[in-house]
Amino acid sequence: AMNAGPSAQLIASLVEKPTDIYLIGMDIHSYNDRVNNIYKGRDGYMTETGNVVPSANFLAQHKDLFTLFPQIKHYKVNQYPLGTDVISQEIKEWKDTPNLEYLTYAEMIGRLTNR
Numbered sequence: 001a002m003n004a005g006p007s008a009q010l011i012a013s014l015v016e017k018p019t020d021i022y023l024i025g026m027d028i029h030s031y032n033d034r035v036n037n038i039y040k041g042r043d044g045y046m047t048e049t050g051n052v053v054p055s056a057n058f059l060a061q062h063k064d065l066f067t068l069f070p071q072i073k074h075y076k077v078n079q080y081p082l083g084t085d086v087i088s089q090e091i092k093e094w095k096d097t098p099n100l101e102y103l104t105y106a107e108m109i110g111r112l113t114n115r
Contacts, residue, residue: 023074026062075101
């Protein structure tokens with residue numbers, strides 16, 4: 001089954017047919033060994049002390065979508081510049097993806113404001 005983030009990316013690609021997709025809140029990794037999800041502790045989700053969800057499926061599913069939709073520019077949006085923390089890193093599994101770029105929230109807002 002496809003995870004929620006890649007499912008949203010797929011629906012946006014098929015239905016909206018955008019030129020750009022901003023991947024916001026798709027951290028892929030966690031700051032610690034606990035679940036990294038804003039819904040943790042709520043009905044239907046892991047408890048706040050649940051173990052982190054392995055990222056292999058997220059990585060593969062997003063990569064497949066980058067490949068399937070080469071005409072769409074994808075932006076992984078992080079809170080901080082690359083190299084600042086465990087979340088704000090270049091993802092090695094996506095290294096050779098020509099239609100992927102990394103932005104901070106501030107850079108994304110600047111791009112969208114200046115359109």
